[in-house]
Amino acid sequence: MILSVLFYSFVVFTVIQTLYSLVFSAFLFDKKKSKTEEVQHPISVIVCAKNEAQNLKKFIPSILKQDYYNFEIVLINDASSDNTLEVMKNFQKKNSNIKIIDVKNIEAFWGNKKYALSLGIKGAKNEHLLFTDADCKPVSKSWIAEINNKFSQEKTIILGYGKYKKENKLVNLFVRFETLLTAIQYFSYAKIGSPYMAVGRNLAYKKSEFFNVKGFINHMHIKSGDDDLFIQDAANNKNTTICTSENSFTVSEAPKSFNEWFRQKRRHISTANHYKFKHQLFLGLFFISKVLFYLLSTILFFLYPWKIMLPIVLAYFLVQFLVIGFSTRKLKEPQLIYYLPFLEIGLLLFQFTIFIVNLYSKPNHWK
Incomplete structure (x- = not known):
């Protein structure tokens, strides 16, 4: 028995x-938009950095080289203790499309990335926003263009793919596999009309969507979740779509050890308790x-x-x-x-x- x-x-x-x-x-059957439907929107690329001086030197040039007609780069210095702000200013001197938001710690939002991001979003001059991290590199010069082409009058939130650089390490295999499985899930849930998360390494939305849900106000007290908890608030079956073309990917340096990866995933997984039932x-x-x-x-x-x-x-x-x-x-x-x-x-x-x-x-x- x-x-x-x-x-x-x-x-x-x-x-x-x-x-x-x-x-x-479901996500394997993502359809491409026809050329006649494509509209080029002015884009604000937003990068929030805390003690990321070396990564900014390495990866910001790949954003500056994007083949796109009209974009600004909003660099947010989130109360860094290294020379992150100095690096940002050096880039700004040579590039007129760079804007710096220098965030100081205040007691109410100490160490809160969402506070820094909120200031950056408000300071961005364009309605269409594209987010990535300071340690991320677009895989192609058409990254902005590929993401932009997914925007439409109806689709105002775009979920992209942020992969990790391949290395000959066991931990790297697991990091890339977990990243792949996560992407399969959030792409597919979005495809069937139930979006639940995104990754801040490659995410785009209209500024109006941010203000429609009053930004991060519903979860400002939670230190993580500027990407997935925002999607929980703002995304639905009508306004969200995915971008899975190879040229739209970003690539990041992967965690170098299981301990580093463990700490990173602890932050990410802890936000799942705040998802919809x-x-x-x-x-x-x-x-x-x-x-x-x-x-x-x-x-x-x-x-x-x-x-x-x-x-x-x-x-x-x-x-x-x-x-x-x-x-x-x-x-x-x-x-x-x-x-x-x-x-x-x-x-x-x-x-x-x-x-x-x-x-x-x-x-x-x-x-």
Whole structure:
């Protein structure tokens, strides 16, 4: 009796995971806008930096070289203690399209990136805003143009892809795989009309959307979430779209160690507690059903006829390899598919560890 319950539970979780995989394939069919529909809007590229002097020197030139007719770069110095402001001023002397917002710490918003971003958004002269981080580099000179082409009268929030630079390290494999899976999910949820998050490394929206929800006011007290919690407030099935063309990607330096990555993901995952209930439910069910799929399949392979178990497990992996395989091709991470089971299991253990640690202590500052 118990064995039968375990088996049928395993079948249910396998079906749930398969359905999720089919939903996650939705972003693979993103349509390109026709040339006749494209309108060039003046764009404000916003970069918020805290102690990022070296990264600014390295990556701001790639934004300045963008092949776009009308854009400004708003550099926000978020109370840096290094020479970030000096680096910004040096760029400004040589480039007339750079504007600097120098933010000083105040007691009410000490160490709060959202406060700094709010000042930068208000200071931007253009209605269409494009956000990235100080350690990000557009992969092409048409980054701004590609994102801009997704704007329309109806679509006012654009979700882009921020990938990580490839390195020959184990942690790098996991970082890039987790980034890929996250993108597959938020792209697909947006595609089916239920956007729930974005990444600040590559995100665009109209300034009016920011003011429509009173900026970050609903979650200003939460140190992280200037991207995903804003999407929770502002995005819906009508005003949000995705941009998945290769030339629209940004690339960042990946965390160099598991400890560094662990600290970074703790901040990100802690914001999920503030998502809408439906998003928490669907994301939680995805994680739990995947854990139970692996757990029950391992147990049942020793207790249940392998001739029944093997086809079910193979069918699961076939769907996984197809959906994630096509996704790795679309998002230009083809090597990751070869390590799929290993990366998936390792990532589950990593995420579970973060969940447990976050129960006992909360990350407070963005830097």
